[in-house]
Amino acid sequence: MAETVGNLCRKMHGGEGFDTLTLDLFSRAPSPAPCSYSKPAKRPRVDGAVTMGKDEDRQNPFDFLSEEILFLILDSLESEPLSKKSFSLVCRSFYTAESCHRRELTPLRSGLLPAALARYPSVEKVDLSLCPTVTDTVLFSVGNCLRSSLRSIDLSRSKGFSHAGIESVVENCANLVEMNLSNATDLSDAAAAAIGRARNLERLWLARCKLVTDMGIGCIAVGCQKLKLLCLKWCLGISDLGVALVAVKCKQLRNLNLSFTLVTGAGLEVVLQLPYLEDLALVGCLCIDDGSLLSLKQECKSLQVLNLSNSQPINHAGLSSLLNITVGLRQLNMAYCCMVTHSLTSSFRKLAKLQSVKLDGCEVTTAGLKTIANACVSLTELSLRKCSGVTDDGLSSIVMKNKGLTNLDITCCGNITDLSLANITSSCTSLITLQMESCTLVSKEGFRLIGQHCHLLEHLDLTDNELDDEGLKALSGCHKLSILKIGICFKISDEGLIHIAKNCPKLRELDLYRSAGIKDAGIRAIAHGCPQLQITNLAYCTWITDASLRALSKCSDLNTLEIRGCPQVSSAGVVAIAVGCPKLTKLDIKKCYYVNDGAMLILARFSRNLHQINLSYCSITNVGLLALASVGCLQNMTILHLKGLTPNGLAAALLACGGLTKVKLNSSFKPLIPRPLLEHVEERGCVFQWIDKPFQVELESSEIWTKQLEEMRA
């Protein structure tokens, strides 16, 4: 059998037309076939594929592969949707195997769902988040086709269904475990009552289901007693009564999100009595006040994650009282909550297991930070993002005590200097994520220290820092970097970037927004040195030309490219990207004036996965737009100030592009496009944004932009 597989592999390599397949199969997934076969096959064999092959006149060598082997191959292709697609095109048995193997379905259009469901009978998860409109009929067919194999359904981005559809899914699919109905703003209690009949439901999201009242959630609480996760974010119809009933009935709850609800202290008290509650989100719960928190007495030992951000009415006393009873806390988020002072943070002492603290946007005192340092020694994550009052003194005291810190966010802590960085780098050598956007007092010495000590660093955000080539050279010591954001660093140039390219081969995301010193040589080096690059932002790097794009087209994983305001880029560069990067999903070519219809034709031909595109100010006419409209995945289009675009062309493009969810257009088009057509497109789930910005051809120079930035800060 091993021979057969080997032969197959050779034949696959040799066979015409299968080039793409072989590449997809084996270059990305390291030798799946031999590897999988070397393991003893203990599962019962499914001989379908083999027997099928025998009966056929023309012996197809692929048919000798058992379904089991095919499944093993498919298992290793799990992260490569395109490869799986190619796999299914090899032959009939491969196609059947792929059909039976697929567990997850994410259709682009709900209209084709019945056919897709017939092809994939053993799908467990149906993700309809890409379908803006899902009617009850579609849900009926989902229920009828998948029956008890369906375990998860996601309707969080869809509209157009009612409680009847949900009911049919619930009635037919007894094994339903997961349901996401977020944003179903028109669902009422009747739908909630239907959900209540899904006895095996464990995870349920109802975010923004504003019409669901206590009665509805009551039905869910009584019916779905196995619930482990419940998200009631923005459910404004639900009060303490409903929440309390959930807490009484669903004793298995681990994860509860009550953000932006009207729940008060009374409801919270009952919730905290849940025996297994681990994760509780109370973001923006404005009805919980200090007084009610003070009366909390019973300990909630199981709670590990608590999110209290944006809770305005809560103050020191209440927070302290709450933290006193949640002794098992591991993660605490108090973003935009209240002033972090000594009296507040002293209650951290009881939280021996605390690992993560987020104080985003809070006013912080040095004394408060020092108390945190004294109270907590096992922090791995600390976020002081946009906190005012963070000083070297305070920050240093924390980082010196918590040597295990892996994630540190000090974005916009403008008072931080090299002193802090010296302490951070010397004590927290295991730092993985460091976000320090707009820490303008940090000098090259600081960056040198980072490069020298933080070898494990994977995510570094230095946007808007005083970074120069020397700094970049030092930072290239962080070999594991995968996300590097060095936008608005005017002093960096190709020289520094080449160092990064040479030493950071794992780079996946590179942000060079408005780092105007970058030219083609730097990008070429990056494209060469970082083949795994997926996301890159070169917006307003005005020196960039087609050469850069040609180089980047070698990064075949590239999915997001932003080259807004790069006037030297032409169609040729975009074409190169289109051909070289088949995974491209987001493309921003605003103000690339020389990109024309030719690029669009090629883009439409090759970039079949394009979801989002910004074409404003390009030289694109009706022809290009219509070509683009044939890209089935396209959801989000921004098409402002296209000179060659006529109302008729636009109308045709809108009609042709069935999957659109959001289109930004000049408001001048609004009266020119027939009203019924707009209504029709809107009915399909598209939202129009009519923009009334003046036509502005010139790119503002970096200097002017910087000046504006300075003025804004002042």
Place this chain on the structure above:
Amino acid sequence: MDLKLRKPPETSSRASSTMVNDISKNLKPDMPFIQFDSSSLGYSVGQDRSMSEVSPQVVNQSHCFYAPERETKIKNHLGPSSVIDWNPRLMLSNLSFLEQKIHQVQDIVRSIISQEDHVVDRGNELAAQQQLVTADLTYIIIQLISTAGTLLPNIKNTLLSTDPAVGQPSSAMGMNTNLSSCGGQKPIEILPPEVAKSSEYDELMKDFDACVGEGDELIKCLNNAGAELSESMPIDDHDAKDYDDGMDGENLPPGSYEVLQLEKEEILAPHTHFCLICGKGFKRDANLRMHMRGHGDEYKTPAALAKPSKEASSEPPIIRRYSCPFVGCKRNKEHKKFQPLKTILCVKNHYKRSHCDKSYTCCRCKTKKFSVIADLKTHEKHCGRDKWICSCGTTFSRKDKLFGHVALFQGHTPAIPMDDAKVSGAPDQVQASESTNGMAEHTGFNFTGNTPNDAQSLDIKGADDCQGYFSPMNFDACNFMGLDEFPRSVYEVSESPFSFLSTGSFSFIQRHGEN
């Protein structure tokens, strides 16, 4: 004919006989009222038909008797000779409103007639409808009498001068009006009351003169769909509700307090405070005092504007308690276990709740009726959609109670209201029927009436209500039940402004004679 159906007439006759007692106590035997009483009594006792047959007639007769066309006719007669002090436009609008109301009643009666064939199995429903009709009619009657009251002083002059014989009925009529509109002028009478004697006739007439002065306002009041009658002080009503029944624990020793008894007319009067100068009526004393300022500077002094009770507060307060004028009521001072009522508001609410018809129907459930509008409002707060129902059929007036129940019992679910869950399947339908049952139990009406228990409860209820609508107040209206057909033609022929009274009584007498 089964017992169940026979029961309403019996109760009605019983009620009317008590009424006769009641009235005979207050009125002299030579009053024409007694004639009406006896005739109607004879009618209701003597007739041997089931209630189902009676009711349409009753309704028809009283209806046509008070047909608005009649009233306009009277006005036309009066027109030339009357002293112009009333606004005919307002009156017209008032009357057309009444006409509408009457049409509504007509519709109900028609539907009753159409159902007459299969009455036997639907006796209960019929009884309910009958109650509805009676309630509506009583309301119309009160309205009409009040409306007529604005005219009567003018009539009086002509009548008294021309025909002394007709003067007597007119005085009776005048009294009625007085009862409803001006009774409150003598606020509290110490028992035993001597009301409505014919010797007081002149005094009553004086009251009418006062009334006419404020005719406009009266009509305005009437325009407010009669709500005024019991709406007088909604907020106070709420407060008083608790006192009303909470009195029992007081246990004042008998004799330690003064017992006052208001007359029913006073209790039901829309206004309790009247201007001694112009006769205008007010609900609140404070409003009267504000009004008095217009009559001269002497009323503008701080002393005149101050709360009268403040002056009296220096003296040791006399404990006053109130008795219900309804004989036989536990709150009546002649009852063996008399329990006094604490305030006038208590009296008002007690009297309306216990001895008047429930003329306010909940527009949501269409079943619950109330005599005090505040009660209706309280009910409406948690009626219908706000009715909290559990899957087990238990209903709750409050959501937290339902949730407490659901939390307590395994498997019980909050039931979603039906209009939400139209498409949902069988389980919901079960819930629906359960919920309606629950509603029926709650209100005391069961239209199916299958179980003997239900029937019983209905009968009790019915009896209670009979007591209500055969109260003296409504009895006046019921006097004219004797007419057999829809006698519009009779009215058209009649000439005298009070022909309706005389024809009515004539036919009664004739019928009585036949019997």
